[in-house]
Amino acid sequence: MKAKAAVFREIGVDMKIEEVDIDEPQANEVLITTAACGVCHSDVHFAKGSILGPVPTVPGHEPAGVVEAIGSEVKSVAVGDHVIACTSMFCGLCKQCLQGRPYLCMDRRQCQRKRDDTPRISIDGKRITQFADLSAFCEKMLVHETAVVKIDNDIPLDSAALVGCAVTTGVGAALNTAKVQPGSSVAVFGVGGIGISIIQGARIAGARQIIAIDVVPGKLETAMKFGATHTILGGPDSPDGDPVKAIKKLSRGGVDYAFDAVGMPQLVQQCLYALAPRGLAVVVGAIPTGQKLEVDPGHFYLEKSIMGCFMGSNRFHIDALNYFDFYKQGRLDLDSMVTDRFGLGDINEAFALLDGGEINRAVITF
Ligand SMILES: [Zn+2]
Ligand SMILES: [Zn+2]
Incomplete structure (x- = not known):
């Protein structure tokens, strides 16, 4: 047809x-x-x-x-x-x-x-x-x-x-891939469809602190509506300064989880550096083919990890129905x-x- x-x-x-x-x-x-x-x-x-x-x-x-x-x-x-x-x-x-x-x-x-x-x-x-x-x-x-x-x-x-895609990837990144724990602190770089979904997933998981970072001020306001507790304006001219320092200050020494929702090597680096010891950086955004990651290996002495995430580690037939339950309850x-x-x-x-x-x-x- x-x-x-x-x-x-x-x-x-x-x-x-x-x-x-x-x-x-x-x-x-x-x-x-x-x-x-x-x-x-x-x-x-x-x-x-x-x-x-x-x-x-x-x-x-x-x-x-x-x-x-x-x-x-x-x-x-x-x-x-x-x-x-x-x-x-x-x-x-x-x-x-x-x-x-x-x-x-x-x-x-x-x-x-x-x-x-x-x-x-x-x-x-x-x-x-x-x-x-x-x-x-x-x-x-x-x-x-x-x-x-x-x-x-x-x-x-x-x-x-x-x-x-966006919700399964983002909410799944928080709930399935990272398994965000209640009471934990979370940083999310990039407040698009995926970033908003990660923020909502972290909120559903019971995160105590959710810090959203973006270069567009309007997107930070959006992040607060979806459950971010703090925001940091990124970019070279930002009054908030270096986002890693700002996250460390807000979280009293580093977050438990950091997500790159954009897919940029520089953001993966910032995710790793902004973690508390034992923290987990999750690469959710798609980094364009050909680009390489470079990080200071000293962070691995603090038992920090970087892990990939594909489609929010989903079991779509289970997750999707759960997400619509959250939706009907007003939680997603x-x-x-x-x-x-x-x-x-x-x-x-x-x-x-x-x-x-x-x-x-x-x-x-x-
Ligand atoms: Zn997609
Ligand atoms: Zn198979």
Whole structure:
């Protein structure tokens, strides 16, 4: 069937809205009518060439929608169900899956079509690569069943979409990856969709102190609304000075956890340096390919750690439903995270605004 999609063909060239062909669902696949999809920095990184992948493709990996058709083997959702989707699909049988880490699945090919099979998305019979195995900036999505979770019908789909990436990544970074302890102190560098989600995760975990750092003053105000207890303005001309010193002063010697929600080597360094002994620095943002980390190894005498984080160490089918419980209890604010809404035709504008750091979360609505 035909559907309109934002097709990315070349770095630095605006996406065009093109008509693509979406195939019928095979046994384990779900066809979804897309209702909303958040714009994530990973999409923008890809469009700018700082994360590389095959083209042409349709970006978008933070979607919500309604199930339109299912394959013969699909059991977890039915036609008409409201769903969200996440790129953390899994085979269920590899070592990582069996050890409870499906987000690190080693055999993701099981969730993709074979190379010689009919492609899920095509134009004039030519394959369009499915970005993140989702390609959600399209009126319809054809995805593997494990990518999809049914949600309650009373949850607004544009808010729900954010759980597909930003919220799962950020809240998960605090609750799953770092396992933030009640009464602890936390620093979060970067107050975008991921940073706000980390702040909310730390608040849900019962952190005593949550320090938000950003170079945009308005974002610090936003951070306070979502649960930050203190803010520090970063950047060379900041009246707050060196953020590491400011964090150490506020936390009486260093924080227990520090998160880089941006993906910059300099921020990872500051995360490590701002920790108390035994503290944990978590790299959540995607550092562009080719950049290197350099840190003073003296910090390791204090048993500080740096660890990676992929998609909030999620078990999406468990986490997403828990997050909607928090949402309904008023403990996880999804609605205020959506600051801007665009139609599919305005997608290039949405990318530019997110890249310029002017907005928090833009959602493309269909
Ligand atoms: Zn994302
Ligand atoms: Zn697996």
